């Protein structure tokens with residue numbers, strides 16, 4: 510998978526737990542950053558969320574595979590794709606890769622609902638967001 514470069518970092522010792530590898534919380538924190546970056550690229554910017562349409566994707570279902578450990582000092586990056594576009598939902602696939610060999614160490618599928626941040630209910634995805642999301646639709 511080669512998708513939108515949504516997150517890039519080097520694993521910090523504080524990202525790791527006493528098992529000596531990056532902790533699960535950091536994986537999901539990276540996914541959170543990735544969704545913010547991708548939705549901003551689609552037009553759901555911080556400004557639009559604060560004082561514009563007040564819409565943001567929110568995760569309602571997730572399925573994940575942890576495929577290899579990563580440790581402090583390793584460069585990692587996240588590539589994200591859109592796998593499905595519904596009326597009020599969009600499904601994202603995030604692949605966290607070890608940068609030196611591009612190996613996928615973690616893969617997750619997030620089904621997200623477009624949340625109206627005022628009504629706190631699902632909202633129909635505006636056409637401009639659907640159109641820009643198509644740029645990151647998975648090929649297969």
Ligand SMILES: CC(C)(COP(=O)(O)OP(=O)(O)OC[C@H]1O[C@@H](n2cnc3c(N)ncnc32)[C@H](O)[C@@H]1OP(=O)(O)O)[C@@H](O)C(=O)NCCC(=O)NCCSC(=O)c1cc(O)c2ccccc2c1O
Pocket residue numbers: 541542544545548565566567568569570594595596597598599620621622624629630631632
């Ligand atoms: C989000 C809700 C308010 C939706 O409830 P509502 O009743 O308004 O919506 P519908 O039930 O009509 O569903 C619309 C749409 O979504 C699909 N769907 C809903 N729930 C599920 C589910 N569990 N599994 C699969 N699909 C579901 C439904 O089929 C419809 O799809 P269509 O394609 O047909 O339109 C309500 O569900 C709710 O409040 N849920 C809780 C959400 C939540 O609190 N999540 C917590 C984690 S999210 C999070 O922490 C987070 C952190 C970040 O840092 C982010 C950064 C950037 C983006 C997102 C972030 C983020 O989500």
